[in-house]
Amino acid sequence: MKRAALDRMGKGEARAARAFLAPSLIGIFVLVLIPTADVIRRSFLSAMGDQFVGLENYKTIFGNASFQLAVNNTVRFLLVCIPLLLLCSLAAALLLYRRIRFQNLFRTTYLLPLVVPVTSVVMIIQTVFHKNGLLSALSVALGSTPQDWLNSEYAFWVLVLCYLWKYFGYNVILWLAGLSAIPDSYYEAARVDGANEAQCFFHITLPLLGTTLFITSVLALINSFKVFREAYLVAGRYPNNSIYMLQHVLSNWFTNLDMQKISAAAVLLMITILAIVFVSMRVSDRRKEQS
Amino acid sequence: MKSKRLQPCSFVILFLLALLVWTPLWMLLTGALTPTSELREHLSGVLGSSGELASWSLLPNRLTLQHVVELLLDTPAFFRVFWNSCVQVLPAVAGQVLIGAPAAWALSQLRFHGRNTVFRLYIVLMILPFQVTMASSYIVLNWLGLIDSPFAILLPAAFSAFPVFIMTKFFAGIPREMLEAARMDGASEWAVFFKIGLPLGLPGVLSAALLGFVEGWNAVEQPITFLKSASLTPLSVFLPATTVANTGVSFVSAVIALLPTVLIFLLGQQYLEQGILASGIKE
Numbered sequence: 001m002k003r004a005a006l007d008r009m010g011k012g013e014a015r016a017a018r019a020f021l022a023p024s025l026i027g028i029f030v031l032v033l034i035p036t037a038d039v040i041r042r043s044f045l046s047a048m049g050d051q052f053v054g055l056e057n058y059k060t061i062f063g064n065a066s067f068q069l070a071v072n073n074t075v076r077f078l079l080v081c082i083p084l085l086l087l088c089s090l091a092a093a094l095l096l097y098r099r100i101r102f103q104n105l106f107r108t109t110y111l112l113p114l115v116v117p118v119t120s121v122v123m124i125i126q127t128v129f130h131k132n133g134l135l136s137a138l139s140v141a142l143g144s145t146p147q148d149w150l151n152s153e154y155a156f157w158v159l160v161l162c163y164l165w166k167y168f169g170y171n172v173i174l175w176l177a178g179l180s181a182i183p184d185s186y187y188e189a190a191r192v193d194g195a196n197e198a199q200c201f202f203h204i205t206l207p208l209l210g211t212t213l214f215i216t217s218v219l220a221l222i223n224s225f226k227v228f229r230e231a232y233l234v235a236g237r238y239p240n241n242s243i244y245m246l247q248h249v250l251s252n253w254f255t256n257l258d259m260q261k262i263s264a265a266a267v268l269l270m271i272t273i274l275a276i277v278f279v280s281m282r283v284s285d286r287r288k289e290q291s
Numbered sequence: 292m293k294s295k296r297l298q299p300c301s302f303v304i305l306f307l308l309a310l311l312v313w314t315p316l317w318m319l320l321t322g323a324l325t326p327t328s329e330l331r332e333h334l335s336g337v338l339g340s341s342g343e344l345a346s347w348s349l350l351p352n353r354l355t356l357q358h359v360v361e362l363l364l365d366t367p368a369f370f371r372v373f374w375n376s377c378v379q380v381l382p383a384v385a386g387q388v389l390i391g392a393p394a395a396w397a398l399s400q401l402r403f404h405g406r407n408t409v410f411r412l413y414i415v416l417m418i419l420p421f422q423v424t425m426a427s428s429y430i431v432l433n434w435l436g437l438i439d440s441p442f443a444i445l446l447p448a449a450f451s452a453f454p455v456f457i458m459t460k461f462f463a464g465i466p467r468e469m470l471e472a473a474r475m476d477g478a479s480e481w482a483v484f485f486k487i488g489l490p491l492g493l494p495g496v497l498s499a500a501l502l503g504f505v506e507g508w509n510a511v512e513q514p515i516t517f518l519k520s521a522s523l524t525p526l527s528v529f530l531p532a533t534t535v536a537n538t539g540v541s542f543v544s545a546v547i548a549l550l551p552t553v554l555i556f557l558l559g560q561q562y563l564e565q566g567i568l569a570s571g572i573k574e
Contacts, residue, residue, distance in 0.1 A: 010402065012480060013401045013402050013403065013480065014401070014402070014403040014404065016397070016401060016480030016481070017397040017401035017402075017403040017406075018397075018403070019393075020393035020394060020396055020397035020401065020480075020484070021393070021394045021397045021398070021409065023390045023393070023394070024390050024391060024393075024394035024450065024455060025394070025409070027390065027449070027450035028412075028416065028450055028452070030431065031428065031431055031446065031447055031450055032416060032424060032427060032428075032447075032450075034431070035426075035427035035428065035430040035431040036424070036427045038427065038430055039426045039427045039430065092304075092305065092308060095301040095304060095305055096305065098298070098301065100298065100301060100302055100305065101302065105309075106305050106308075106309055107564075108557070108560060109309045109312050109313065110308070110309070110312065111556070111560070111563075111564070112312055112316070112553065112556065113312055114505075114556075115505050115509075115549075115552040115553055115555070115556040115563075116316070116549050116552070116553065117508060117509045117526070117527050117548050117549055117552065118509065118511060118527070119526065119527055119528065119529060119530060119545065119548050120319065120545040120546070120548045120549040121315060121545075122530060122545070123319065123322070123533070123541055123542060123545050124315040124318055124319060126337060126338075126533075127318070127334060127337055127345060127347070128315075130336075130337040130345065132336030132337050132342060132343060132344050132345055133337055133344075133345045134345050134346070134347060136344055136345075137344040137345055137346060140344060146344065165311065165312070168308075169312075170567060173564055173567055173568065174567065174568070177568050218418070219570070222418055222420060225420035225421070225422060226420075228422075228511070228512065229509075229511040229512070232511060232515070233511065233528070233530060246422065247422050247512075250422045250425065251422075251425075251512075251515070251516065254425060254426070254429070254516060259426065262425070262426045263426055266422070266423050266424075266425065266426050266427075269420075269422060269423050270419060270423045273418060273419065273420070273423070274415065274418070274419075277418055
């Protein structure tokens with residue numbers, strides 16, 4: 001009797017779940033999954049649309065000079081800014097975690113850039129990094145020469161700075177949560193055994209931040225694609241070569257409605273990102289099992 | 292003892308970092324209130340062709356509301372742009388909650404076959420950057436005839452996977468016993484969702500809505516890709532043609548553009564932070 005009632009309830013639950021999920025899933029199928037399947041199909045078709053050309057489109061984009069430049073720049077950008085962001089934010093989180101005065105004010109301050117629209121910052125970026133801007137004025141005052149920061153190799157570093165500015169606080173919050181999940185008793189026990197601060201950090205804090213490291217890295221990777229906003233609003237569709245990213249190539253191919261190239265590039269980008277995320281998830285999981 | 296000695300030193304470092312946030316925002320604010328003559332002295336080399344190096348002063352010699360008045364009274368184009376942002380963002384956030392909350396409830400609290408698979412699908416969609424889905428979104432929006440209309444922004448945003456993920460995390464914290472008790476009393480699944488799920492999961496809904504608003508208000512990729520007419524330009528991609536003569540107005544416009552998200556952030560910081568943390572909790 002009770003069994004039957006529970007069964008009925010389970011069925012009711014499954015039926016309700018279908019109804020609850022239906023609007024969202026239907027939308028995702030129509031707006032994302034079906035057209036994505038179409039994009040994958042198109043990446044193997046000729047420009048006219050109906051001829052199967054195998055990997056021809058992929059060969060074309062790999063041979064494309066601006067695509068190569070963009071891939072190089074994007075990889076370089078990721079390799080520079082992600083470690084830099086993770087290290088700086090971890091350092092700040094460690095300082096903040098000592099219950100410093102005005103801790104809340106600092107948290108709020110660091111998080112603020114995340115919500116500031118890029119359009120608002122464009123004026124400041126121009127004022128500071130223009131060749132007659134404040135940074136040039138500073139370098140002249142220091143006895144150096146003015147530079148056209150936005151239209152030279154320096155543009156890359158300006159973009160790195162924009163990225164750090166925006167996501168620094170976001171990462172500090174994530175690290176702080178990771179830090180506060182470590183029980184105080186671990187440290188107390190270690191201190192009783194005579195461990196110093198550095199030993200505590202390397203033997204307790206760092207190993208236990210493994211999961212947080214996985215999360216912050218993945219989020220840093222996802223967010224790194226959004227620096228296109230700064231690059232685009234400050235320097236337009238064709239910025240200095242040093243910051244011509246994958247996002248620019250795709251956006252420019254899109255303007256020409258070059259569907260074969262965009263489709264192939266989108267498929268490649270999708271595979272790459274998912275592969276990176278799944279591999280790091282595996283590594284993070286294995287690490288956790290071992291400990 | 293040791294950490295006591297470190298305190299002043301770490302405070303200075305943290306303060307300098309905070310200065311990096313405050314300085315640009317302070318410059319925006321003072322720029323918006325500085326008279327044109329003074330701005331010309333500061334920025335003629337940047338915005339004009341005088342070739343002089345830029346300068347800035349901590350506080351302007353004289354404060355003026357002239358630029359604010361000019362933007363609010365003499366620039367109807369600005370209102371249009373502001374309104375476009377509202378039209379393209381607010382319904383999307385409403386959609387995210389209306390469509391996303393029930394889905395998140397099913398994923399977090401209802402038992403059914405394939406739940407983990409569906410949840411992984413949402414995670415994958417959440418991870419992919421705009422550039423990956425750009426082509427597929429274009430195909431379907433074009434097919435629906437929605438390119439160059441507010442719906443080109445609204446529709447994909449309303450079905451975004453991210454709010455579903457956030458709300459799922461929050462809803463999962465509601466103890467199952469409460470639901471079982473209500474069910475034993477004969478409550479329908481909808482009643483359980485509305486009477487227990489929504490009230491207890493409200494912080495999650497607020498988090499998702501706040502993050503959704505910030506994301507929508509700051510969107511750049513979608514409008515530049517799917518909107519063609521200048522009359523549909525939202526504030527997030529609006530760059531007034533800045534000359535030496537109207538620099539102040541551009542500063543005011545920049546300040547107004549950041550007010551909604553910054554105010555919402557200051558009011559709902561706890562929900563925003565919880566949302567950020569929820570996006571960090573693993574499956």
